[in-house]
Amino acid sequence: MTSTQDLPATTTVCIAGCGPAGAVLGLLLGRAGIDVVVLEKHADFLRDFRGDTVHASTMQVLAELDLLEGFEELPQQRTTSISLMTDDGFLTLGDFTRLPGRFQCLSMVPQYELLDFLTTEAARSSSFTLHRQVEVVGLVEEDGTVTGVRYRRTDGSEGKLCALLTVAADGRSSAVRRAAGMSPVEFGAPMDVLWYRLPKGPGDPPASFARLVPGRLLPMIDRGSYWQGAYTMPKGTVASLRAEGIEALRADLARAMPFLADRLDGALRSWEDTGFLEVRVNRLRRWYRPGLLCIGDAAHAMSPVAGVGINLAVQDAVAAANALVRPLRRGAVTPQDLRRVQRRRDLPTRVTQLVQRGVQRQMFGAAGGTVPPRGVPVALRLMSRVPPMLRLFSRFMAIGIRNEHVALPAQAVPAAAGNPR
Numbered sequence: 001m002t003s004t005q006d007l008p009a010t011t012t013v014c015i016a017g018c019g020p021a022g023a024v025l026g027l028l029l030g031r032a033g034i035d036v037v038v039l040e041k042h043a044d045f046l047r048d049f050r051g052d053t054v055h056a057s058t059m060q061v062l063a064e065l066d067l068l069e070g071f072e073e074l075p076q077q078r079t080t081s082i083s084l085m086t087d088d089g090f091l092t093l094g095d096f097t098r099l100p101g102r103f104q105c106l107s108m109v110p111q112y113e114l115l116d117f118l119t120t121e122a123a124r125s126s127s128f129t130l131h132r133q134v135e136v137v138g139l140v141e142e143d144g145t146v147t148g149v150r151y152r153r154t155d156g157s158e159g160k161l162c163a164l165l166t167v168a169a170d171g172r173s174s175a176v177r178r179a180a181g182m183s184p185v186e187f188g189a190p191m192d193v194l195w196y197r198l199p200k201g202p203g204d205p206p207a208s209f210a211r212l213v214p215g216r217l218l219p220m221i222d223r224g225s226y227w228q229g230a231y232t233m234p235k236g237t238v239a240s241l242r243a244e245g246i247e248a249l250r251a252d253l254a255r256a257m258p259f260l261a262d263r264l265d266g267a268l269r270s271w272e273d274t275g276f277l278e279v280r281v282n283r284l285r286r287w288y289r290p291g292l293l294c295i296g297d298a299a300h301a302m303s304p305v306a307g308v309g310i311n312l313a314v315q316d317a318v319a320a321a322n323a324l325v326r327p328l329r330r331g332a333v334t335p336q337d338l339r340r341v342q343r344r345r346d347l348p349t350r351v352t353q354l355v356q357r358g359v360q361r362q363m364f365g366a367a368g369g370t371v372p373p374r375g376v377p378v379a380l381r382l383m384s385r386v387p388p389m390l391r392l393f394s395r396f397m398a399i400g401i402r403n404e405h406v407a408l409p410a411q412a413v414p415a416a417a418g419n420p421r
Contacts, residue, residue: 007131007151007161011037012328014149014163016136017170021296021313023118025167027065028321030128032408034328037161038128039151041135045112052111052221053307056096056103057403058314063102064406067121074117076109077222082397085211086376091384093210094394106398108208108221136170139179146180146291165324165333166292172280174298180289184282187357189303190364192238194231194249195275198260198267212376213256217363230304232364238276246270279303281353288338295320300349303356306397312352318404319344325408348401355396
C-alpha cells in the first residue's frame with residue numbers, strides 16, 4: 001500500500017526510488033511475500049518528459065504477471081514501426097510486425113500512468129509499502145555491510161530504516177550509489193537533449209518518426225493528441241542555445257520540419273516549455289556491495305538512442321527478483337547472490353551500450369568531436385534495405401538482449417487493507 005504513516009524501523013528489503021526498476025522489483029517481491037518498503041522522494045509521479053516507451057519484452061513481463069488487461073486500459077499509442085525522415089523521404093529503422101513472441105509493437109505510455117498502475121497493483125499485497133516524500137540521504141553500515149538507509153522527510157525530520165537488503169533504484173544521479181562510494185565508468189556522449197511538446201495537426205505524419213538533419217536527430221513521439229519532441233544538440237551547448245533565446249529553437253525546428261511552423265510560437269513560448277536531459281552513458285564495474293544492490297540507471301545510465309532505458313530497468317528488476325527471493329526467504333543474502341544479478345544483466349547492458357554508442361557516433365560524431373556527420377550514415381541506409389539487418393535491429397529495440405521472464409510463483413499472503421485480492 002501507499003502509506004502516509006511513520007516508516008517501520010526494519011524491513012526485509014528497502015528500495016530507494018520508485019521509477020520503473022523500483023516499482024517492478026517492489027511488485028515482484030511483494031507478490032512473493034517479501035516485506036518490501038519503497039521510498040520515493042517526490043509526492044507523485046507527475047514529472048514531464050520521462051522515458052515512456054514500453055517494449056514488447058516489458059509487455060511480456062506484464063502478461064506473465066497477469067497484468068496485461070489492466071495495462072491495456074492505460075492511455076497509450078502503439079506503433080509497429082519507426083521511420084527516419086530525411087530530405088529524400090522516409091527510411092525504416094524498425095519494423096516490429098515480425099517480432100517473435102506474442103507482441104509485435106512498442107507502446108508509448110506516460111510514465112506516471114505506468115508507475116501509478118504498477119504501484120497500485122503492488123499495493124494489493126500487504127508485504128509492499130510505498131512511502132512518498134521520503135528521500136534517502138545516507139546509508140547505515142555495520143562492519144562493511146550495508147544494513148539500511150537514513151532518510152529525510154519533506155518536513156525536515158530524519159530517521160533510519162534497517163533492512164536485510166538495500167536496493168538503489170534512484171536513477172542516474174543515485175544518492176545511494178554516491179553514499180556507498182560507488183562511481184560509474186563514464187563512456188561519454190556527443191549530445192544532450194531538450195524535450196518539448198507540440199500539438200498535432202491534420203497534415204502531420206501518421207506515426208512516430210525521427211527527423212535527421214546534419215549532426216542532429218529530432219525524434220517525434222506520437223502521444224495521440226500531441227507530439228513529444230526531442231531536440232538533440234552537441235554536448236555542452238545548451239547554455240549557448242538558451243542565450244540565443246527561444247526564437248532560435250523555434251526557427252531551427254521550423255527549418256527541419258516546416259509542417260510544424262504554424263504552432264511553434266504558441267507551444268514554445270519560453271524555455272519553461274522545455275525539459276533538459278544531460279545525456280550520459282555509464283555503468284558501474286561492480287553493481288553491489290554486501291547488503292546493497294544497484295539496478296536500472298543507478299547501475300548503468302543509458303543513452304536515449306532506441307528508447308530502451310525502461311526496458312533495461314524492468315529486466316534488471318525481474319532478474320533481481322528471480323535471483324534473490326529464495327535467499328531473502330532464508331534471511332541471508334550473500335555477495336555471491338548479488339553477483340548473480342550482475343552476471344545475468346551485465347552482458348545485455350554492455351551490448352546495448354555498445355550499440356547505442358555506435359549509433360551515436362554514426363548520427364552525431366564522436367564524443368567531444370566538433371564536426372558532425374552529414375547525410376544519412378551508410379550503415380543506416382544499409383540496415384533499412386537489408387531485411388535480416390532490419391529485423392535484427394528491430395528486435396534489439398523491442399525485445400533487447402537476453403530478455404527476462406518471471407520465474408517466481410507468488411506466495412499466498414494477506415491482501416493489504418482496503419485492497420481485496
